[in-house]
Amino acid sequence: MNKTLLIGFTLASLLVSTADAKISKEFSEDGKLKFEYNYQNGKKNGITKEYYKNGKIKVKWNFKDDILNGISTKYDENGKKLSDINFVNDKQSGITSRYDKNGILQYELNYENEKLNGISKEYENGILKAKWNYKDNVKNGQSITFYPNGNPSYKLNYKNGKLNGIATEYFENGNKKAEWNYKDGVLD
DSSP, rough: HHHHHHHHHHHHHHHHHTTOOEEEEEEOSSEEEEEEEEEEHHHHHHHHHHOTTTEEEEEEEEEEEEEEEEEEEEEETTOOOEEEEEEEEEOOEEEEEETTSSSSEEEHHHHHHHEEEEEEEEEEETTTEEEEEOOOOOEEEEEEETTTTTEEEEEEEEEEOOOOOOEEEEEETSSSSEEEEETTEEOO
């Protein structure tokens, strides 16, 4: 009897908590679906979908209490994924992944409060091409570009967006080819 009462109470709780969840739709002048919003307790919660005129999903926005939180995904007009964007408290934060028209990863961009911060990666045909180090949207620290075989082609040091310190070029086999010393973007 206690199990039946517990199950009944649990089901009633679930029904009450989802009873306020509503889906609202917005249409274009020609009658096509433009947006599909999920509301709970009067606020956007969950996935809001934005549509192209052809009916394909353009963006899936992830909301929590009217604020963008979590991964939102953008698509092209054919339905192929263009990017995954991470939001924290309505600001782009964390890794944003961008894809080419074939769905192959092109960039992994590291954001913090809407600015590039930390290591961002660039890919070509799915192969790591470069690691760029950023601080507040400006290159800062060591950045490395790579040959397709994975060996570094350049190691570059930046300070406030300018080359600063030793820059090293490598042969494809990994042997050092040249070194230059920069100060504030100028060859020293």
